[in-house]
Amino acid sequence: MEKITKILMANRGEISRRVQSTCRELGIKMVAIYSEGEESLPHATEADQAFSLGSGPLSETYLNQKKIIDLALKTGCQAIHPGYGFLSENSSFTKACKAAGLIFIGPTPEVMELMGDKQSSKKKMEEIQVPLIPGYHGDRQEPEFLKDQAKKIGFPVLIKASAGGGGKGMRIVLKEADFSSALDGARREAMNAFGDDKVLIEKYLLNPRHIEIQVFSDSHGNHLHLFERECSIQRRYQKIVEESPSPALNAELRQKMTATATKITSALGYLGAGTLEFMLDEFGNYYFLEMNTRLQVEHPVTEMITGLDLVAWQILVAEGKPLPLKQEQIMSRGHGMEVRLYAEDPDQEFLPSTGTIKAFGDSELRDWRLDTGYRSGNEVSTQFDPMIAKLIVWGEDRERARHKLIQLLKQIGPVGLVTNRHYLARILQHPAFIDGATTTDFVVKHKDSLKRSPPTDEAQARALALALLSPEQKTIGAIMNSSNVSGAWDQLSGFRMGGRL
């Protein structure tokens, strides 16, 4: 197979920078894309070449398959990396890449189609005897019929958009009386988000956890796992805190779940990086939820505990090479933890916020990463995903990782834009989180104890003192400049070397 020397990154923001960072280490040239108004964002300014896709709706820019493929061909790229979101799980794009003679860095379109549809993926799981949550996944969609199915499954039930993801078109229904209005709402959201209002109904598990297994497969029949990530802390089905190892798994359960994951990838003849998402109940029963056939937002957690570079492995697999390690050579060491910083105001019902990131702070701590698509001074608009950064740490154990992350949230900020930073710190300091009682209903269950208490008089006095002592209109403290941001990634490279050699 051919050696890849130039890749087009069909994405934006932090994931574009993340892939660019590995490519730089591998001596691979990168072509970035951006839309009008994003010229000054680092994913555009740091690439070897960057091209504007113009303005307009996403269908004209980041989802414009033809423009992107033409650009890759024109600039002499051999491959396209889709990142996550956008075209990453679009099988017609995968096929179009292939037809144009380009390598799509990801699985085959057939597997993507099979696993991308909730109903066909579940049918496949039934075939290979992977446990599924009781539910109705059929084609019949009459409201009365669906209600009967819900009764048969037993309340509480969950209504989900068949084409869905990210919590759009989802409703929890606690009792029969609420079913019809919840169904209407789910359908309306599903139609708006995906252009398809087909839904499925599932049993809603009590005290469940979201446990996912990172998998990797090559074209030589190797199907490996890179352990689990627990992503139970979610708000409106968006993950906000992720960690590995999961406080809920013992060695035996970990062994069972990872074996199920590689059984699935073997049966699929999977290729590249993927994630198998499971729900785990309090009795240790786990059920297949869905497969993400791409690199995941929270992949750095796995990089932290394994010391591996998942993007480099994706490229190896795309070149047709075998994975460099055997299963028994992949070790999980210490504890990885990530929080997602969103431009939203937790004290104003999480409404999206906009504004300028005036400054990111810096830190003297070791083994941490800030993966962000922004630099100090960049504007954040509501045009794209509100996730502005991910802060990821590695610690010898869970407590050390947790303490480090709390400290970093204080040091890194950012300043100038309202984010969920303080809310994340409140989660990390919550007694239930410390105990590892991380269930998917965590933020709802602890709603009141996660509320912000007003700053103390002493805290206000400190702010006044700093305002008077430091020169007006100046940025002070340990402020990160753009070179430090990539420095945080280099730091991990150092850790990686240290861990391996």
Added chain:
Amino acid sequence: MRKEWTVNGEPIQFEVLKQNAKSISLKFKEKIYHYSLREDGSLETDQNELIISLRAGDDFLIDGEDFNLVRSKPARLAAGKNAQGSLKSPMPGKILKIFVELGQEVDLGEPLLVLEAMKMEHTIKAPIAGTVKGLPFAVGEQVKSQTELIQLQALPAKELAT
């Protein structure tokens, strides 16, 4: 020297007792605090304890708490705006549902309309008890950020009292 500033939109009063280039003593809400600056610009207490501090212009991040400081009294009380009950769209979106009619009286916290933005539904609730005086948009219309979605007139005080 007495000062009146605005912290996170709220008026506060404090007194600077002593200040030089590197240290300050101030009195705030009947308590006296002493702080000094470290070389890197972070603050420390009089017990030499570090306070993690970042500052960019008027925005501060101090030991994990955010502050926005304005060196003057609030120009107008924020309450004045709320009393009028002007409700602006927090972001661009589409009006999905309207629960109220012109002239209708609404209670504090009553849902007024649903705005769909970033593919999620956001319910806009009444910030005050009042009467609906204006409904400039219809269901299905697109609105820009910071557009007035609904006008509410506060109920007269005596009605509120009953």
